[in-house]
Amino acid sequence: MADPTKREKILAAAIEVFSESGIEKAKISDVVKRAGVAQGTFYLYFSSKQSLVPAIAEQLLEEQFAYIKQQITPETRFEDQIQSMVEATFTVTKRYKQVLALCYSGLAIGGLITWEKLYQPYYEWVDQLLAEAVNRGEIRSNIRQIRVTSKLLIGLMEEAAEQLYLFDDNDEQAEIYKQETIEFIKRALMK
Template sequence: MNSKQEEKYRRIIEASIEIIAAKGLDKTSISDIVKRAGIAQGTFYLYFSSKNALIPAIAEHLLQQLFDKITERTRVSGSFWNTLQSVIDVTFEVTEAYKEVLILCYSGLAFYHSFEKWESIYLPYYEWFEFELKKAIEKGEVIKDIPTETNIRMIVNVIEQAAEGLYFSNDKERKYSTEQIKKDVYVFIKRALT
């Protein structure tokens, strides 16, 4: 795609996220999306065949936002443990901000697409985090001889499950604060790696 096409694609995705978050997928029309994006309806169909076809692109966009925020915060983190804390904080922030859209993405990708699509979306994030873990092993911050690839997937899953459990739940009488849950996740992962 050239830069003009990329801009239109981005506007469609961002408009879709805003409208779907507010109205839900069923009540969102393509007309709503194109109006918010400031494009012609025919332009939408150059990029997507339907509303449902947006779901993987939305998921990829949200994960890219998560990854961008994490890498920005960890640019000068100093240690793996500061990086881990940033990953936890940003994951909780993004999950809270986009919980309705994330629920839609999970259900939509599970229904319309294979698990391999999730893996391809997550691959750059996993690779970056694995590189960070390998650096931590070299520095002696983390125990040696751990399988980094599988451990990174487990670490990401633990963090996401904790955030989703907190924000996707309808439990208004939470026993623990957000900060306590984030602290518990951090301590759990740190104990597993040291």
């Protein structure tokens, strides 16, 4: 970690280039050009083109998670928390839609375990949110395994946002998607 700046420059450039060209078409030569470093410098910080993908995914998920956490107030009602989470998920998905698809595809190729590991803190955080809501009596208590529900919850929100922004790419429908998702979740979980 001699010079964090340089690694970061490369990573940032890589996110841009990968977004624009897709992972297959992206050339390291473009990445380094945009990062303003020499070709060889790339290999001081990353072992290969492939090894960029987890690094990008990590950064993205971290930003994403940080943003969502920051939007949620722990003390509020679960109902409001859901609304905030959905809003946050849609916001973040919109911002990173290109790269998210990319990461998904990049990791699908060989790094499913990595992906799972990166989501771990997010899962744990939602686990806790759910557990507290159960304790407060806000949501049903017949959940067999909280982790599974957390995954369904997160999966559903992301699925909805991806449907909207990746496939429909229709911002006018945003409200409908969000409301339907919130309603879906609230009914599925709340008493």
